Amino acid sequence: MSDAEMKIGVYFCKCGTIIADKIDPEKVAKEVCTLPGVAYCKSCDYLCAEEGKAFLEQDLKDEKPDRVVISACSPRDYEQAFRECMGAAGINPYLMQMVNVREQVAWVTADAEQAVQKTVHYIRGAARRVSLQVPLEEKEIEVCPDVLVVGAGPAGLKAAMALAASGRKVILVEKTPVLGGLPQRYEELFPNLECAPCMLEPLQAEIFQSKNIEILTLSEVAEVVGYCGNFNVKIRRAPRYVDAVKCIGCGECVNPCPVSTPNEFNCDLDQRKAMAFALKGGLPNAPFIDMKACLRGKGEDCTICRTACPVEGTVLFDDQEKILARNVGAIILAVGASLYDCSAFPNLAYGTAGDVYTSLEFERLLSASGPTGGQLLTRAGTPPRSVAILHCVGSLDEHHISYCSGVCCQYAFKFNQLVHHKVPDAKIFHFYRELVTPGKEECGLFARAMAHPHAQFIRYGNLAELKVEAANGTNRLRYSEAGAEREVEADMVVLCPAIVPSESSKRLAAMVDTALDRFGFFEELHGRGDAGQSKIKGIFLAGTCQSPKDIQGSMNQGMAAAGYVLSQLATGKKLKIDPVTAQVREDACSGCQVCRGVCPYKAIAFDLDQQVSVVNALLCHGCGTCVAACPSGAMEGNHFTAAQISAEIEGILQ
Amino acid sequence: MSAETTIAETMIAETMIAETMIAETGNAHQDKSESGENFEPRIVGFLCNWCSYAGADKAGLAQVPYPPNVRVVKFMCSGRMDPQFVLQCYENGADGVLILACHFGDCHYKEGNFRATQRHRMLLHLLKQEGIEEARCRFDYVSAGEGDKFVQVVTEMTEAIRQLGPLHKRFIPKPKGDS
DSSP states (O other), rough: OOTTTTEEEEEEEEEEEETTTOOOHHHHHHTTTTTTTTEEEESSSSSTTTHHHHHHHHHHHHHOSSSEEEEOHHHHHHHHHHHHHHTTSOOOOOGGGEEHIIIITTOOOOHHHHHHHHHHHHHHHHHHHHHHHOOOOOOEEEEOOOOEEOSSSSHHHHHHHHHHTTTTOOOEEEESSSSSSSGGOOOETTTEEEEHHHHHHHHHHHHHHHTTTEEESEEEEEEEEEEEEEEEEEEEEEOSSBBBTTTOOOTTTTOOOOOOOEEGGGSSSEESSSSSSSSSSSSOOEEEEOOSGGGGTTOOOOOOHHHHHHSSOOOOTTOOEEEEEESEEEEEEEOEEEOOGGGGGGTTTTTTTTTTTHHHHHHHHHHSSSSSTTTTOTTTTTTOSEEEEEEEEEETOTOOSSSSSHHHHHHHHHHHHHHHHSTOOEEEEEEEEEHHHHHHHHHHHHHHHHOOEEEEEEEEGGGOOEEEEEEETEEEEEEEEEEEEEEEEEEEEEEOOOOOEEEHHHHHHHHHHHOOOOSSSBBBEEEETTEEEOOOTTEOOOOTTOOOOOHHHHHHHHHHHHHHHHHHHHHTTEEOOOOSSEEEEEEOSSSHHHHHHHOOOOOOOTTTTTTOOOOTTTTTOOOHHOOOOOOTTTETTTSOOOOHHHHHHHHHOO | HHHHHHHHHHHHHHHHHHHHHHHHHOOOOOTTTTTTOOOOEEEEEEEETTTTTHHHHHHHHHHHOOOEEEEEEEEEOGGGOOOOHHHEEEEOOSSEEEEEEOOTTTTTSSSSSHHHHHHHHHHHHHHHHHTEEEEEEEEEEOOTOOOHHHHHHHHHHHHHHHOOOOOOOSSSSSSOOOO
């Protein structure tokens, strides 16, 4: 259809008098009606009002234009509403172009004649552009409503629970033998010394009893292919050698086991058997066999645990690794974080001096289920006379970790209180770079630590100048204050390291093609507005794998991630695909794959047979970066084609 | 993924280069010889939907007049800015082109603005060969909140082009088109 044959209808909204006072509608109409293809130019008082929209819809039905230009306010306000009017009038919504004369002409142009001219330029550009616009259809695809949650810490548990409660089937993958994540290792939580097991165990029990949740412990995601709405996932499940369903959790098998090995669940501070429970109270309440330690793993035919088990067929020596295939519509990544490696600070003597601990190790020493049964004892077996707590280990340090993890001060003040409970006379030294306790309840423990008669606060400028040395069964901490060299003695030293991304983040990011930020945490879609969503559609984020945060923040983000899934992949509804995406013209594609390199969303695949790029419309966000990058003009941006933009430029400059 | 780290690092470096260039191009008011008495510069402004177009809308809400010389073309992202469009603007009679993007780190599409800075730098090299002053192709950052900055950039650009005078040069290469 040439411009001459095309019937373009122009609607000029006067916005009451707001636009009309500045831009004379009659002058505009007079000039616009001479433009090629423009059949008419009608004005309306308020096109966005109900009467305005009714007028537009009816007039479109009567006039049956091929293309429509609407001169009104910013398309950011009413483009969607006018598109709906187009649809209701039986015209494809993408055959309309808006001109923003209120915000970008009427309100900002002093001279009335210049305002009219600018409006005419814009309408000419829009008329040229719209004549090249083509009908676009919103496609809909079937989606799988099931959800994969990776990681069973507070964030993952909460997300799984919320989804299951709404009737979704959830596959919960956890790499350790138990649910609960790191807080499963804590006895009491800041800011109010709530009991951690009391908070986590009922949630775990609910998860465990939910018919909608398939729990896969000792499991890791091995492969993810597909896209939002339809991911095919392979999960590698390591053998437990114990049937967790049959097991009654009596523990009869554990004591007779003849092999002892360092207990990683207590940070190697004590020993466990080769047949062991990971953490007391953690679900599933079934032990596992560590085949690396077990005599059977070394070729011996030991059957002591199986003999001790009162339920026949529970201990399964021939259990094997399994690869499980699952189909899901969305994936929530909640794999948690790690602590900064304290051996990066030789001056702090971590791992060399006897009683220097990380905060996680100290949590185990404080826990009733820990290596000392909750008694605070040095390695020599005596209660400490003094404890030094080193804040900001690695944090706020350009040579190590530049950010503040935001939770260390708070658990440090929790430690202050718990040391006080267990060894009331113990002196406590807080060595800190900065003190941070945001939140409505969080300063309570800080106030108690400050008021504590045996607590002393010492600010340091540079952690490298702090020296820890083992001496005569205690530790000597040397530091400088106001130019003077000083030292204190502390039987125990607790390091509060920065929270850093976990090892599995890198592996998972590569697997699901989502980005990590410069620190190695999963990169969110928007730091403030969409921290629970990754840049890849269908992949959501929860907990400390996105950024350091406390349990409250993790659980909230778990709920948020569940909310994203429920709203974006609603059961029974098809997933709508915005038609404003990139598209490859295969005949013009040279197969250079430049487009793939610039796509921020990994939305472009390469067809090896045809040697052409292929855009996945579901993953494409329609930014057009690949379109501008394509050296052969083979990549086209729907609704922003080169021809359409070129026509608009021609029109506005005429 | 180390590739991502590299992009983040490069982006910071690019910001510095781009900012230096903005400072340089912004000060290029040297040649007044061609300016006619009633010369009204024609400038095309390529604005990204999420930040700079919203910034222009903010300027509108403030209802403070600014020079009407910039005619806006909206992209979803500054990353859509094909250098061919800029060349076409000159071809079609524009005296200047303004490309506005989100600030680094704010791009709705992650790194489209970064791509746009790369293309702008390439454009400046090309324009230099054609004898077109750098000030005729200005790249800047306007956020959705920076109505004031939008007005400032538009005013400066209009003045800079007014000083430079009309662009008489016409390009030989036709813009690519597939219509």
